Each structure stands twice: as structure tokens, then as C-alpha cells.
Amino acid sequence: MITLKSIRKSYISGGEKVEVLKDVSLSIDKGKYVSITGPSGSGKSTLLHLIGGLEPIDEGEIWVGEQPVHKMKDNDLAKLRLKKIGYVFQQFQLLSTATALENVMMPLLTMFSSAEIKKNAEEALTRVGLAHRLHHLPSRLSGGEQQRVAIARALVTKPEIILADEPTGNLDSETGNKIIELLEEVHATDGVTIVLITQDPALAKRAQETIHVLDGAVNKIESEKVEVVV
């Protein structure tokens, strides 16, 4: 379960305080598939970063399971992210000088022996359909393949939660659809909680619940009932 209690988050920009989230409370049950929608600049990425402990909050509490993210030190947050949370970003964020296999091995470097690291990374890449691309650099892969590498990198630590920030934003609709199907397969098979930001109303509705972010507030609705405004 992910729980946010009375969260406030602001940024200082150009000397001015911009309040992005104002008194937001929210819970996401373990194993749910949830989408986040809302207009550009409404705070979707900020919300995802807060859940992952990537940004400090001004006020409130964030819990990931039993872990109080709002109180944790950087070291403990790094461990939490490594063990429980996988990230997938719009821009893939792969290391350009490392092969697909090396990119996926990276999160495991402090965890296992080198033989295990390679085996686990190969398995993750096989799962996302890239067994034949292990030694390719990102620049030799298509956008969809690069996003599959990023998903393999997120999966390789066997996370409980995947946070995906517009993972289809840089892909054509057919390739994007395949990426969403892959995340849905991970959700259905492994029971991983998926939190997916998308601007696409049709994609948002595929999730079990949709969180709509607007004017600093959030509104969570079962996806069949949502009228998505973007």
C-alpha cells in the first residue's frame, strides 16, 4: 500500500513559490494498476517523484508499505528504491555507452555476484523480448526496444512497484501500445503495483483506477467511470 497523508509540495522558481500539490491525501493498494492524468504542469511527475522518495515534501507523510518515506535519510531511500521500486521514464534514460545487458545489470551491481548479475539481467531482457539484443548499444536500438531495456532494468530487482512517467510519450502509438501491454503483463503475472502517468485518455482508462491531478488536488476514480480531461 502506498499512502500519502496531507501532502504539500512547492517549488521556488524565479524567486516565487509555486504550490504544486496542496493538502493531497491518497492511497494506492498493493498490486493495483493505477494511471495518473491531468493537464501539463499540474504536478503528475511531482506526485510520482514524491512516491519514489526522489523529492522532499514540505508537509505531510508518505508511506510505502511500512516505510515512512517522509522521514527517511538518503541512504535508506536509495535502498528502498533499489529493493522495492522500478522506474520507467519517457526518455528511457539508458547509459549510452553501455550495452543493453550492461544497462540492465547496473541496478544489481551492489547486490549479487557477477555471474548472478549477468544471469538475472539476461533473464529480464529475455522477458521483455530482447534476448537477441543483449550486446547492442542504445543507439543501435529502436525507441520501443530502448524502452524495453528500461523496463528490463526496472524489473531486474523484482520490485513491488513500478512507477512509469509517460513511458509511451516518445513512441508511436503501435509501439507504445506494446509497451503498455508489457507493463500490463508484469502487473497480471507478478502482481506488481503499476503507477503510470499518461496524457492518453484511452491508455488511462485501461488501468483499474485513475488519479486525476488538477489545481493542486487529486481525485481518484475507478477508470470505467472517469471522463479524462487533458
Ligand SMILES: Nc1ncnc2c1ncn2[C@@H]1O[C@H](COP(=O)(O)OP(=O)(O)OP(=O)(O)O)[C@@H](O)[C@H]1O
Ligand atoms: N525542480 C523544479 N523547480 C521548480 N519548479 C518545478 C520543478 N519541477 C517541477 N516544477 C513545476 O511544478 C509544476 C508541476 O510540474 P510537473 O512536472 O510535476 O507537472 P506534470 O503534470 O508532470 O507536467 P507535464 O505533463 O508537462 O510533464 C510545473 O509548474 C513545473 O514548472
